[in-house]
Amino acid sequence: MMVESASETIRSAPSGQNGVSSINNQPDGGGGGGGGREGAASGDSNGELSPVELLHFQQQQVPVSVAMMSPQMITPQQMQQILSPPQLQALLQQQQAIMLQQLQEYYKKQQEQLHLQLLTQQQAGKQQPKEQPLGNKQLAFQQQLLQMQQLQQQHLLNLQRQGLVSLPPGQGTVPLQTLPQAVCPSDLQQLWKEVTATQPVEDSIKQEGLDLTTNTSNSTSFSAAKVSPPISHHPLPNGQSTMHTPRRDSSSHEETPGSHPLYGHGECKWPGCETLCEDLGQFVKHLNTEHALDDRSTAQCRVQMQVVQQLEIQLAKESERLQAMMAHLHMRPSEPKPFSQPLNLVSSATLSKSTSDTFPDGLPHPPTSATAPITPLRQGPSVISSSTLHSVGPIRRRNSEKFCTPISSGERRDGAAGLAVQPEGGMPSPLHPLLVLPAELAQNHEFYKNADVRPPFTYASLIRQAILETPDRQLTLKEIYNWFTRMFAYFRRNTATWKNAVRHNLSLHKCFVRVENVKGAVWTVDEHEYQKRRPPKMTGSPTLVKNMISGLGYGALNASYQAALAESSFPLLNSPTMINTSSASGMLHVGHDDVSSTVEQVNSNGSSSPRLSPQQYSSHPVHVKEEPAEAEDDNRPVSLLATATQNVTIPDDRDLEEELPVEDLS
DNA sequence: GCACCGCTAAACAAAA
DNA sequence: TTTTTGTTTAGCGGTG
Numbered sequence: 038m039m040v041e042s043a044s045e046t047i048r049s050a051p052s053g054q055n056g057v058s059s060i061n062n063q064p065d066g067g068g069g070g071g072g073g074r075e076g077a078a079s080g081d082s083n084g085e086l087s088p089v090e091l092l093h094f095q096q097q098q099v100p101v102s103v104a105m106m107s108p109q110m111i112t113p114q115q116m117q118q119i120l121s122p123p124q125l126q127a128l129l130q131q132q133q134a135i136m137l138q139q140l141q142e143y144y145k146k147q148q149e150q151l152h153l154q155l156l157t158q159q160q161a162g163k164q165q166p167k168e169q170p171l172g173n174k175q176l177a178f179q180q181q182l183l184q185m186q187q188l189q190q191q192h193l194l195n196l197q198r199q200g201l202v203s204l205p206p207g208q209g210t211v212p213l214q215t216l217p218q219a220v221c222p223s224d225l226q227q228l229w230k231e232v233t234a235t236q237p238v239e240d241s242i243k244q245e246g247l248d249l250t251t252n253t254s255n256s257t258s259f260s261a262a263k264v265s266p267p268i269s270h271h272p273l274p275n276g277q278s279t280m281h282t283p284r285r286d287s288s289s290h291e292e293t294p295g296s297h298p299l300y301g302h303g304e305c306k307w308p309g310c311e312t313l314c315e316d317l318g319q320f321v322k323h324l325n326t327e328h329a330l331d332d333r334s335t336a337q338c339r340v341q342m343q344v345v346q347q348l349e350i351q352l353a354k355e356s357e358r359l360q361a362m363m364a365h366l367h368m369r370p371s372e373p374k375p376f377s378q379p380l381n382l383v384s385s386a387t388l389s390k391s392t393s394d395t396f397p398d399g400l401p402h403p404p405t406s407a408t409a410p411i412t413p414l415r416q417g418p419s420v421i422s423s424s425t426l427h428s429v430g431p432i433r434r435r436n437s438e439k440f441c442t443p444i445s446s447g448e449r450r451d452g453a454a455g456l457a458v459q460p461e462g463g464m465p466s467p468l469h470p471l472l473v474l475p476a477e478l479a480q481n482h483e484f485y486k487n488a489d490v491r492p493p494f495t496y497a498s499l500i501r502q503a504i505l506e507t508p509d510r511q512l513t514l515k516e517i518y519n520w521f522t523r524m525f526a527y528f529r530r531n532t533a534t535w536k537n538a539v540r541h542n543l544s545l546h547k548c549f550v551r552v553e554n555v556k557g558a559v560w561t562v563d564e565h566e567y568q569k570r571r572p573p574k575m576t577g578s579p580t581l582v583k584n585m586i587s588g589l590g591y592g593a594l595n596a597s598y599q600a601a602l603a604e605s606s607f608p609l610l611n612s613p614t615m616i617n618t619s620s621a622s623g624m625l626h627v628g629h630d631d632v633s634s635t636v637e638q639v640n641s642n643g644s645s646s647p648r649l650s651p652q653q654y655s656s657h658p659v660h661v662k663e664e665p666a667e668a669e670d671d672n673r674p675v676s677l678l679a680t681a682t683q684n685v686t687i688p689d690d691r692d693l694e695e696e697l698p699v700e701d702l703s
Numbered sequence: 704g705c706a707c708c709g710c711t712a713a714a715c716a717a718a719a
Numbered sequence: 720t721t722t723t724t725g726t727t728t729a730g731c732g733g734t735g
Contacts, residue, residue: 495708495709495710496709496710497709533712534710534711534712535710535711537711537712537713538709538710538711538712541710541711541712542709542710557719
């Protein structure tokens with residue numbers, strides 16, 4: 038695909054000097070002719086599509102599916118640079134065509150199978166009269182077939198209505214009559230085995246038929262969901278999907294004579310089988326012998342049905358959610374482009390807003406940075422999430438950053454605002470942070486783990502975080518390295534740069550104390566020193582206080598973000614020794630930049646700690662942010678996460694640790 | 704303009 | 720000898 042190649046070109050292009058961060062853009066006069074500057078070479082210049090840009094894309098009515106087509110994505114700017122409007126339009130049309138084609142193929146396949154089931158059922162009726170009366174089955178199949186047709190038409194109609202698919206006249210439906218003819222005998226045989234299995238299977242079919250009936254009469258979203266499964270795609274806020282992923286394996290075999298849906302790559306695709314078969318004939322033989330109609334096959338078929346059913350249900354839910362999100366966001370395509378907005382206007386307007394504020398137009402604008410325009414290099418986490426869209430709020434500013442970003446506030450001077458803005462942007466304002474942030478957090482966590490994006494946190498805060506996360510609050514340098522690489526994809530390269538920085542920070546900051554341990558030298562954190570590192574300017578400077586007040590929303594968001602971040606990825610909020618016994622009123626003394634401080638606060642709230650009620654939290658978010666990072670808790674608030682966000686996958690650091698051979702990364 | 708902060712780079716030394 | 724670890728210095732850019 039054109040876009041893909043374009044994306045590849047972009048990504049493979051030398052990007053080192055394009056880093057947004059001033060850090061990575063430092064003149065090479067730093068010495069050494071860049072010998073050790075491998076880090077600067079690529080740090081931020083991944084060409085992925087940031088959530089902000091994604092939203093921007095939507096607002097420009099640029100088909101997200103187009104953008105998403107490239108595996109590693111491509112930024113809007115790049116897209117726009119690469120493609121002229123006519124090209125974009127052509128791309129869109131191409132996408133629509135593909136989408137339509139896949140839809141039709143899917144319908145075709147479904148109807149094919151249903152038809153087959155029906156036919157084989159009839160055959161079976163003759164061959165196996167002892168089977169229970171086929172009337173019910175036939176009825177169910179016919180019903181299902183009919184419903185499938187209706188579904189198809191309905192869905193295509195919907196797509197047409199939404200402008201997602203432009204159908205030539207008369208192309209709205211798939212000629213169902215022709216479908217069964219494309220079925221090979223082996224399919225019939227196999228389907229017969231599956232269908233005629235036993236009573237439970239029949240029940241499942243009935244149930245499915247019932248579901249179809251119910252859903253057909255219900256929402257269009259579900260009809261879309263019903264259609265979607267074979268099309269591997271990511272649902273996007275604008276309802277479009279990435280269609281570049283081929284259909285599932287089975288479908289790829291269907292139209293090929295001499296192939297079998299359960300046979301591929303020389304092996305049997307029966308669940309749990311994987312028996313090697315040299316050719317189709319051997320496979321058919323194997324199929325008939327090993328997967329004949331017996332209890333086992335029946336059970337497996339039943340399981341498979343349930344799997345499909347569950348997936349469909351899940352898909353329906355997600356689809357409905359997407360619809361609701363889109364409805365809520367109005368997704369008007371002709372919204373003013375955030376990129377062209379005066380950034381200072383945005384920031385000034387939003388800084389004084391509450392966290393729940395949206396933009397005047399009612400749309401959640403993507404967070405932009407007053408200091409750094411949105412670039413593909415600075416991507417933020419969680420903005421892409423639905424909840425984020427609710428609350429893209431105050432723009433990160435330096436002053437507010439100082440007081441509001443627990444982990445990094447004020448420490449980053451490298452213009453990382455473009456990135457750091459994401460966290461607060463990710464705060465779903467209308468809801469209590471405790472209820473929503475975990476999701477954001479988890480997403481952010483995952484984001485940083487997977488996206489090659491520089492985290493908006495200072496080395497010092499990260500080091501501290503790494504150390505505090507451990508039960509004994511101490512880490513060797515190597516372990517710190519590992520933590521960095523484990524937690525942030527960004528630190529999986531440029532090792533020379535950031536490791537040097539880590540060492541430099543460890544040595545430089547008095548808050549990091551080197552302790553000789555039995556296993557060598559370990560580094561610990563002197564919390565007192567760490568707190569001292571940042572004098573409580575808040576309490577003294579009227580300007581700062583003013584900024585702080587004006588940035589309440591930001592602070593809340595940020596605090597929430599950090600809290601969530603800590604909750605999901607920085608489980609240091611658990612240590613009783615770190616619990617800050619100070620009251621909420623006493624939290625205003627320090628503006629800290631570590632994730633844990635805020636996290637702890639939020640966590641304690643989330644854990645129903647009497648320290649700060651949710652009301653307090655929401656009404657005085659800045660206090661939360663100001664919470665000194667003394668309360669550490671090692672208990673990972675997974676339950677909170679789980680309850681708050683049912684469908685959010687909570688990343689597990691342990692998994693990360695296992696799956697990530699950190700040692701090899703550096 | 705200045706101070707401060709954070710980052711990067713580099714040199715150097717000591718230990719493993 | 721090489722690598723890792725730790726320290727220190729320098730310079731730069733951003734912010735207040």
